[in-house]
Amino acid sequence: MTLTQALIEEATKKSGLIWVRGPVGPSRALWHVWHDGAAHVVGGPGEQPVADLGLTDGGAATVTVRSKDKGGRLVTWSARVGEPAARSEEWTAAVAELKGKRLNAPDAERIEERWARECRVLRLEPSGxxxxxxxxxQAAVPLPTPATTREPMPAALPRLLRKGRRKG
Structure with missing residues (x-):
């Protein structure tokens, strides 16, 4: 294993998020697992949005890995995109790893069935x-979202917070 491969693998394994840029669309932060020499992500209804990235089996992507501690960029690497067939041996092995990292799944008992039916499991293999x-x-304008900023702080809140700090 070369030093570059080791850097890619270790940085990607330790980071909770990777930034993936496909041939179209913006870069997107995605949770992932490192399995069998590649980063694996799952996307689709009820999961991460990957459709707008234009990722196709056999295509290319760019992956940027951030530091888990400080959040700064560590390495950016080129990836070959693969999409294993649902329920194939490769897909099943990747899904077994992904299930363990999926937090708060509404259907944890049937997640494999839903992923096979509705979602895409993608393999992002470093090309070196x-x-x-x-x-x-490299800051970008935030993507449009229906989320709003919080409202102004209520006038009474500072008083209420000070009240809780009084020593008895």
């Missing part, structure tokens, strides 16, 4: 090429 990290922040 890495990109140098940019000098600027």
């Amino acid at each position: 090429a890495t990109s140098s990290l940019p000098d600027d922040s």
Whole structure:
């Protein structure tokens, strides 16, 4: 294993999120598992949105890995995208790992069935090429969302918070 491969593997294993950019659309933060030499993600209804990335079996993607501790970029690597057939041996092995990382699944007992029926399990295998990290922040305008910012703090809240700190 080369130093580059070791960096990619260790950084990706330890990071909870990876940023994936496909041939179209924005980069997207995705949770993943590292299994059998590649990052695996699951996307679709009720899971992560991956449809707008344009990821196809045999296609390419760019993966940026962040530090789990500080959140800064560690490495950016090129990936070959694979999509194992649902319920194939490769798919089953990847799903076994992914299930353990899926938090708060509404249908944990039947998650494999739902993923096979409605979702895509993608394998992002490093092609060996890495990109140098940019000098600027690469900050992008946030994607549109129905979420709103919080309302102004109620006038009485500071008083209520101070009240709870009084020593008896």
